[in-house]
Amino acid sequence: MRSQDYGRDVLAGPKKRKVPEVAAEPGVVVEDPASGFCGEVVRFEHGGVVLEDRHGRERLFPLLPAGFLLDGRPVTLVRPVAAPAPGRAVSASGSVKVEGLRARTARDGRIWVEGLHDAELVERVWGHDLRVEGVVVEPLDGVDVLAGRVEEFGTGPRRRLGVLVDHLVAGSKESRLVAEVRDPHVLVTGHPYVDIWQAVKPASVGIAAWPVVPRGTPWKEGVCAALGWGETWEGWRRVLAAVAGFRDLETPLIGAVERLIDFVTEPDLDRS
DSSP, X not given: OEEOOOOOOTTOSSSOOOOOEEEOOTTOEEEOTTXXXXXXXXXXXXXXXXXXXXXXXXXXXXXXXXXXXXXXXXEEEEOOOOOOOTTOOBOTTSSBOOTTOOOXXXXXXXXXXXXXXXXXXXXXXXXXXXXXXXXXEEEOSOGGGHHHHHHHHOOBTTBOEEEEETTOOTTSHHHHHHHTOOOTTEEEEEOSSSSGGGGBOHHHHTOSSOOOOOTTSOHHHHHHHHHTOOSHHHHHHHHHHTOOSGGGBOHHHHHHHHHXXXXXXXXXXXXX
């Protein structure tokens, strides 16, 4: 099993500063501060970016917030949005829409998310892509049941599972539960946010920042109380309505979902 958390964040600390987003166009030269590897962008793979150094060596890096240095300064690399050909529409995820789409037969593989809100947000942004690829997204009702559900599902080379987990950071309850799953046909990715709501950019929702919720208070209830949003269903309606596309989401969530789609739709799955 492969899993991904997001512990390397140069923004961590009491004083956070805005780090610019830079389109990862081919030829852009950046440095990975953790390893010192410096190279130019050559392509994307599995939701990450491949850099090539001056000796021709290539390495794959995840698209983490403030994960690279450009001219010595931290930047967040993001996928460039290619201008569509004249008359070509773009989906909410930034992909070119397939006109007259008829959804393909669903694959045996699945993408699991923690709850209904996660599923609705993924559908809102990646729904078109998922129907093109025949991928079904299902809510788990919590990561606590993950190990048992994987065993019941019965994975295989043509029956892969991708799992999206909230708050997947080192030392969290979620990271311990994910570690119990040891299956080469399961890929777990995640984001560092307490809840999927928090993966929506505050500016898109019309707030300066997500409120800090006191320990012991359910996060959604605490947010709605602090912002005067009423019940949690009313708060979620506000959050979901604020998302028009991938630009309204934080980079860790975008990368996590795209890696899952890549994993369950790898070309070898369609070979006889």
